[in-house]
Amino acid sequence: MINYISTRDPGHKVSSSEAILKGQAPDGGLYIPESMDQIKKDYHEIINNDFKGMARAVWSIFFDDYSSDKIEELVERSYTGKFSSDEITPLVKTGREGAYVLELYHGPTSAFKDVALSALPNLMTAARSMNDFSDDILILTATSGDTGSAALHGFSDVPGTGIIVFYPYGGVSDTQRLQMVTAPGSNTRAVAVRGNFDDAQTGVKQLFRDIPQPKAGVSLSSANSINIGRLVPQIVYYFSAYRQLLDMGAITDGDMVDYIVPTGNFGDIMAGYFAKKMGLPVGRLVCASNKNDVLAEFLETGHYNRKRPFHKTTSPSMDILVSSNLERLLYYVCGADHALGYMKELSENGEYTISSEELAEIRSLFTGLYASDEEGAAAIKEEFESDHYLMDTHTAIAWSCMNKYRDSEEGKDAAAYVVLSTASPYKFSRAVLEAIGEDASGTDRENMEKLHKITGAPVPAGLAGVFDREVRHEDVIKTDEMRSYVVENC
Ligand SMILES: *Cc1c(COP(=O)(O)O)cnc(C)c1O
Numbered sequence: 001m002i003n004y005i006s007t008r009d010p011g012h013k014v015s016s017s018e019a020i021l022k023g024q025a026p027d028g029g030l031y032i033p034e035s036m037d038q039i040k041k042d043y044h045e046i047i048n049n050d051f052k053g054m055a056r057a058v059w060s061i062f063f064d065d066y067s068s069d070k071i072e073e074l075v076e077r078s079y080t081g082k083f084s085s086d087e088i089t090p091l092v093k094t095g096r097e098g099a100y101v102l103e104l105y106h107g108p109t110s111a112f113k114d115v116a117l118s119a120l121p122n123l124m125t126a127a128r129s130m131n132d133f134s135d136d137i138l139i140l141t142a143t144s145g146d147t148g149s150a151a152l153h154g155f156s157d158v159p160g161t162g163i164i165v166f167y168p169y170g171g172v173s174d175t176q177r178l179q180m181v182t183a184p185g186s187n188t189r190a191v192a193v194r195g196n197f198d199d200a201q202t203g204v205k206q207l208f209r210d211i212p213q214p215k216a217g218v219s220l221s222s223a224n225s226i227n228i229g230r231l232v233p234q235i236v237y238y239f240s241a242y243r244q245l246l247d248m249g250a251i252t253d254g255d256m257v258d259y260i261v262p263t264g265n266f267g268d269i270m271a272g273y274f275a276k277k278m279g280l281p282v283g284r285l286v287c288a289s290n291k292n293d294v295l296a297e298f299l300e301t302g303h304y305n306r307k308r309p310f311h312k313t314t315s316p317s318m319d320i321l322v323s324s325n326l327e328r329l330l331y332y333v334c335g336a337d338h339a340l341g342y343m344k345e346l347s348e349n350g351e352y353t354i355s356s357e358e359l360a361e362i363r364s365l366f367t368g369l370y371a372s373d374e375e376g377a378a379a380i381k382e383e384f385e386s387d388h389y390l391m392d393t394h395t396a397i398a399w400s401c402m403n404k405y406r407d408s409e410e411g412k413d414a415a416a417y418v419v420l421s422t423a424s425p426y427k428f429s430r431a432v433l434e435a436i437g438e439d440a441s442g443t444d445r446e447n448m449e450k451l452h453k454i455t456g457a458p459v460p461a462g463l464a465g466v467f468d469r470e471v472r473h474e475d476v477i478k479t480d481e482m483r484s485y486v487v488e489n490c
Pocket of ligand 1: 066099111112113145147225262263265266267269317318346394422423
């Protein structure tokens with residue numbers, strides 16, 4: 001069986017279902033498989049399947065204390081009837097030679113978070129009964145915009161669970177906000193925090209340490225990508241993309257494929273790292289950041305420095321200065337002692353520098369690049385005009401980074417370039433309209449309709465209805481009120 005250890009204490013070991021239940025280790029670390037050897041597999045055995053089959057194969061490796069019947073049942077429940085594409089994550093060939101877009105946003109809330117958050121509540125309820133866990137689970141989640149609605153949707157009315165989502169006041173698009181404040185479910189709450197995403201995330205992490213049981217019979221857990229149950233379902237679409245490239249005849253078996261990932265909390269790209277370690281022919285992973293370029297600088301210099309201005313950009317889900325999942329990579333590359341030291345430096349001084357050997361190892365697989373709002377907007381316009389392909393502002397950052405990457409020595413000659421597309425363009429109608437040179441002074445609703453008229457692409461049902469639903473969650477709190485809010489509302 002695979003042991004899951006804490007990145008801050010390799011002596012602390014739990015099963016996969018316990019790791020999913022807890023979300024975060026008691027010492028503040030993140031759960032990871034103890035050894036990479038145990039996840040290696042001939043990738044042909046995984047890709048020789050449809051999406052659900054690939055999910056079964058990947059989940060069975062990582063979640064090895066769930067029975068195979070259980071996994072099959074959970075995969076069915078997670079992906080049947082929830083996505084508007086049969087492929088779940090379809091790959092689209094673009095007008096640019098060698099470039100493909102992996103559309104991850106065909107789920108209920110139109111962002112890639114749905115791929116994992118359709119699964120997590122099912123994994124968690126199963127973990128509860130497997131471990132004879134009698135407490136109800138209260139999910140606390142900080143969101144930069146998209147996790148919130150996907151998590152509220154996923155956990156809505158799931159027995160034995162409740163969820164509170166904290167989002168930055170004024171830090172999300174109007175559509176994103178409406179998706180959260182109109183979320184259904186008698187066990188759901190969305191609350192605005194006066195601060196940015198990092199403040200909300202730090203607050204939530206602190207609550208896990210301070211009040212793991214906010215009252216008798218209730219235990220906290222997490223739906224953020226710090227939960228390993230969020231990360232593993234995301235590994236599946238790296239395999240799915242490879243399979244679709246083979247089906248299109250775009251690559252031959254064994255070719256190295258590069259993936260370009262619009263990055264915030266480093267979760268999505270960390271899933272790509274696991275895919276590579278499992279044995280998928282991944283060439284390089286390009287970590288694409290927006291103007292909050294802390295990761296691009298880190299991957300260039302080895303110096304992580306969160307003491308910098310926080311920029312609000314048109315790709316708000318990537319407006320993050322402390323990328324939690326990097327801790328997992330540091331553990332594998334730098335070892336337990338160094339990783340722990342760096343995390344300590346980060347919390348005490350706001351910065352740390354890894355050794356040049358460690359940096360070299362990370363750079364043998366990762367490239368860090370960033371693009372500005374203007375560069376992203378130019379990418380949206382260019383792809384729309386030349387190819388009639390419309391992408392959202394987050395995908396556009398990755399697209400722009402792909403262009404820079406392909407101009408560089410290291411990025412010249414991959415067999416294919418897969419840009420992960422993390423949200424529907426309709427979720428960010430205003431910025432997308434502006435990018436293609438249209439007037440966007442209307443309301444979000446008007447902008448969405450206008451974008452539809454121009455492009456002809458259908459508006460996802462979940463987004464179209466958001467303006468007519470009743471607002472159910474109106475609370476606004478300060479960061480230092482998060483604790484009392486949780487205690488009162490659990
Ligand atoms: C969450 C999100 C990202 C960033 O993903 P991470 O796993 O946090 O790196 C990028 N784009 C969109 C649209 C998102 O919702």
